[in-house]
Amino acid sequence: MAILINKSTRVLIQGITGKSGTQAASELLDYETKLVAGVTPGKGGEEVDTVPVFNSVVEAMEAAGPIDVSMVYVPPLLAKAAALEAISAQIPLVHIFVEKIPVLDVAQILAAAAKKGVRVLGPASVGVISPGEAKIGSIGGPNPSAVFSKGQVGVISKSGGMCSELAMLITTSGFGQSTVVGVGGDLLTGTSFADLLLEFEDDPATKVVVAFGEVGGSSEIEAAKLIKEGKFTKPFIVFLAGKFAESLPKDTALGHAGAIVGLEANMEEKIKALRGAGAIVAENFEDIPALIKKSI
Amino acid sequence: MKLFEFEGHKVLASAGIESPAFIVCETAAQVKAARTKLKFPVVAKVQVLSGGRGKAGGVQVCSREAGLLEFAKEFLGKEFPPRLARSSGEAGHGEKVKYILLAQKASFEAEYYVSITYDTALRKPFLMFSEKGGMEIEEVARQNPEEVIKIYIDPVAGPAKGDFKKFPVSFEFATKLWEAFSKNDCRLLEINPLAKTEGGKFLALDAKVILDDNGLGRHEDFDFIPKGAITAAPSERELAAKKIDEGDYRGSAGSAFLDLAGDIAILASGGGASLLVMDSVAAAGGKPANYTEYSGNPSREKVEKLTRIALSRPRLSGCLVAGAVANFTDIYETLAGFADGLKSVKPKVSYPIVVRRGGPRQEEAYKMLKTLAKREGFDIHLFGPQTPISAAAREMVELSEKYKSKSKSKV
Structure with missing residues (x-):
């Protein structure tokens, strides 16, 4: 699955x-x-x-x-x-x-x-990849098997590069992925973190979900709300990037169209909402495998 | 792209939304000339992109020419807000005032707040309204959240007539507002305050507009002043970087470029990974000279141009080329672009360069960089996808510290 x-x-x-x-x-x-x-x-x-x-x-x-x-x-x-x-x-x-x-x-x-x-x-x-099953989009490029492997970790990121980076970290530490989804970094996106958590909740192959969050927007807050409402009950590990930008003036636009300083929620609010809902916020990117190990 | 107030009034006017008569001045002489065309009292306003202009003293009502001239003398050519003026030249938060706007003071019976923007959670545009015109909407939302009214808008059909029955703002006005917002590809359009005159007419006493950068391509008629990433006046590097993507949508390079105060040049890849790269450099104690990113498989030429811009800063102590494991970006082509740029920089680069990449043709690319380093004598340190981005960033900061202490001892 x-x-x-x-x-x-x-x-x-x-x-x-x-x-x-x-x-x-x-x-x-x-x-x-x-x-x-x-x-x-x-x-x-x-x-x-x-x-x-x-x-x-x-x-x-x-x-x-x-x-x-x-x-x-x-x-x-x-x-x-x-x-x-x-x-x-x-x-x-x-x-x-x-x-x-x-x-x-x-x-x-x-x-x-x-x-x-x-x-x-x-x-x-x-795009999306369910390792060993199928892929859509350009995820993994011409050689997805170099990075993606079948397993129990669901992965969500706005960024395509970070989908691969996360998958590689997960694969090299001995775990695999159920499905990896790049949702895109635009201001408005058709599928949000919360939408995907609902899907992962119903997927028996997924035991834990890892997400790469960013400065700007409300996707992490929406995800936290969903967990609080009891609609997502599996462990949820989030890493948040863009702390350096917190000191920049409001409205400063970074690489992703949706990565805008001060848009809707700041880092502190995101961390607070996620932790308050029981999600795990990874301090360092490299901590993720250990957190997965603890959760499975 | 954020617009100056006077540019925002142009966006409003394109849909027939009126503003009090105003004149934009760049010099005291222009203020003198403008004064004869306006009736006193006149509202003088500095034109800056940062908010909280009124609180910082940038808006004054003048009833005589002397007052206007004093205002011009106080603000034109100076940093605003004044208390931040100390650190000019830094990745500054004060803005140099190039324009002031003189507007006829309007009389009205009510002041409102009105704006249109996108709700990213519901993925829809919405109109926001409050009766507390002139107050920051965040402030109103904090104190009396029930006074902030949101009306969602169908992005195809526009505002619905039924939503504006018994509403202080008429359906006709809401439609004009939506027209200004949608026809000009805005991300935010805010009028605060919006005045209602005794005759029932609406007048925009201020205009805050942020355009959607992705929409600029279909508005060749726009003649707005180019803006920087952080400051109103873009640095030359920011302007040059923005130009790289113009007219070629394939892959981006430099669309986001921020000049910062540090000494490590950054060429990051990917919207997400670039944030991780910056955080990692900061966590290792390093100071980036810029933020920028290229992604989506940009051409070799685009990366070459971006490299030249990123390395154009004097007194750099390192260059970090880093990104996540790429999906479809050709690492050989993009790093060949980096190599082309590097070779062209004068004086020749002597500081350490750290590269951390993975993805299609990465090994081929590293072979090419190794040969280049050997032949030309560049100090290039290569790390593959097995090295975490944070470790590469730490390495960069250490090498840059060593380079700095070595150069100091030479002096």
Whole structure:
């Protein structure tokens, strides 16, 4: 078991003929993920790495059958149209890899998804991997097995790089991951830490969840609330990054679009909320394996 | 990008929201000329990006020309707020006042607070309102939370008429506000205070606007003054770094660049890992000369440009190139960009360089850097993904301390 994706997940890539779309396609095939179709308007009839390309999502679904996940790999200003196409086709999970989408477009995508009961992951999400089962997005690059291994630890991070970094730390200390999810670092994201904790709660393969938190936003506070309400009962280990920025003026923007000093909750408030709810806050990044050992 | 108040009024005007007549001045001569076009009393306001301007004395009502000139003399060209002016040149928190705004004083019968921004937990835009115009909304929320009213907005349809029945702000005005917010790709639009005149007209007596950087690409008509990451006046390095990503959305390099007061140049990778890198350097007792990050598989050229900018600071004592294990960023290409940048820096770099990376083509990249170090005599220390970022940061700080004491003993 795992969350969001598994061996039987059927995947479509929008923008499959682009440079990163093509690269993602070959990585998915290498990982034996069921990539059944691609879409690029005007390129219907072509093939990318044995995967048939269609002009539209609807056309792809008619020919290739049901789709569980669509991965959006198009330029930022075209992302809204692509995502809305997948949402109106009611593909259950729309993964948006694209970075730098204007926040208004994101809000409109998420509003449409909510109406249709579609889950959006991202934008700016590196993807998801359930080691040994399947992956979506560009997580793990061409060689995911170098870093990711099957196991009992669920992993959540806004940052793609930190997904790999955490997985490597967990793998080299003798543990493995059930599912690793990059939620993306934008101001608004379709799937939050709290949403994923609900999924991990129901996943028997997951015994503990590790998250990489950041300065800005409220995702850690929302997660703490969920734990307090008793909706997530497994051990939750969080590392928070960006302490250096606490002394910078309010509104200073860092690498992630959502990493804004003073936005909604500061570090102290996050730590207090998490600890108050019974979550484990790791002081040092390298402490995480020992904390996992204690929790399992 | 945060805007000056006078720029914010432009954003409001684009949707037909009025402000009292105002003139922006950069010199005392301009103040003199402006005075003849405005009726007294006139409100003089320093134009800075930091908040709490009124409390710090940056807003004054003047009833004579002498008062205006005195105001101009007191603030123009000086650091604001005045009590922070001591540390100019540092990664400063005081701002040099380049503009003052002179506005006709408006008469009104009520003052409100109104803003639109995004709720990141509910993932929706919302309008926030309070009857306590002129007071900071955080303050109102602390004292009387029930006085802060939130109205959520459908990001496709805009404000709903039913939400504004019997509301001090009309539906028509809310619609204009939403238009200004959405058409200009704002992240925050705040009018505090918003005045209601006796005739029932709304006037924006202030304007705080933060634009969504991701939306700037579709507004080539914007002519707002470039801003720095922390200060109103961007440093040359911040400006140059921002330019790298313009016109090429593939991968970012330098979109976030902060000039800081330390002596260790930072080239971090990844939105999340870059925070860990900075925290680790600080925890090891080091002082970063900057914050920046590149990620999303940027081209070799982008990383080369960013390297040149990061290494352009005089008297550096080290350079840390660090990031997490990359998923899809080509480590060889990006580190080749670093090498290109490093080679071009004059005078030749003699301080220690610590590299900690992992991911696609990392081994090939390290081989290339080893050869470069040997051939050109650079002091490069390479660490693979098995070395924690924090350990690499500690190594960097130690090497930089050694380098500093060695250079001192030479002098």
